[in-house]
Amino acid sequence: MISFENVGMRYGMGNEVLTDVNFSLDRGSFHFLVGPSGAGKTTLLKLLYLTHRPSRGLVNFFGKDLVSLERGALPRIRRRIGVVFQDYRLLDHMTAFENVALPLRIQGAKRAQIADHVEELLCWVGLEGRMHARPATLSGGEKQRVAIARAIINKPDLLVADEPTGNVDSEMSRRLMHLFVALNKEGTTTIVATHDEGLVRAVGAPVLRLDKGTLTHEPGGKPVDPGA
């Protein structure tokens, strides 16, 4: 579904921060992206959610080679990708409901359709009682669940999460990770960058490991029950 071949990335005239990166994400797969601070995880995710282009190499999204894409095709591809950030990036003047509804509004969905869909999703992430709260009054875990709901409201083909559990406690990390896993089971191809190797072991999904811009692959293990 998505493949990177010999991808290199540098910012401006600097040294390469990603070197000869090769991987593919099959439809419906779940991967973790791990590595020490500065290894290039966010840079790789920026290439995946298409705010940046690689300096070299081949990148294929949904069967289309990025280099040979016609003008105007990029926004269409971007709409198929949901993104969750560590710092939530919610709009402060809007309620949880309005934040999640925004992508549907932009698409021109009907009011009743938006209401049903947003309510259902906010219930699914466990926020039925917080729909009309503004971000400033939500806890970190609640904000992150709003951000996840907003990222998936359009049923993206790919979900990219950059340290989504970085600002919540370990219990909430586990709950959020359960959400990502449940979503993936419904078919959303998912990649989650994290520093939390405990979560990686708990889920047991395959790992893409970056070290100084070089990517290695590790197969998934048996999920480890943290309570066992």
Ligand SMILES: Nc1ncnc2c1ncn2[C@@H]1O[C@H](COP(=O)(O)OP(=O)(O)OP(=O)(O)O)[C@@H](O)[C@H]1O
């Ligand atoms: N906009 C930028 N301009 C120049 N260099 C950058 C830019 N963004 C990141 N870098 C550099 O690229 C390298 C990789 O950074 P990146 O943020 O991708 O790492 P990371 O693995 O996500 O780190 P962390 O876990 O601390 O978020 C670092 O050396 C960083 O200084």
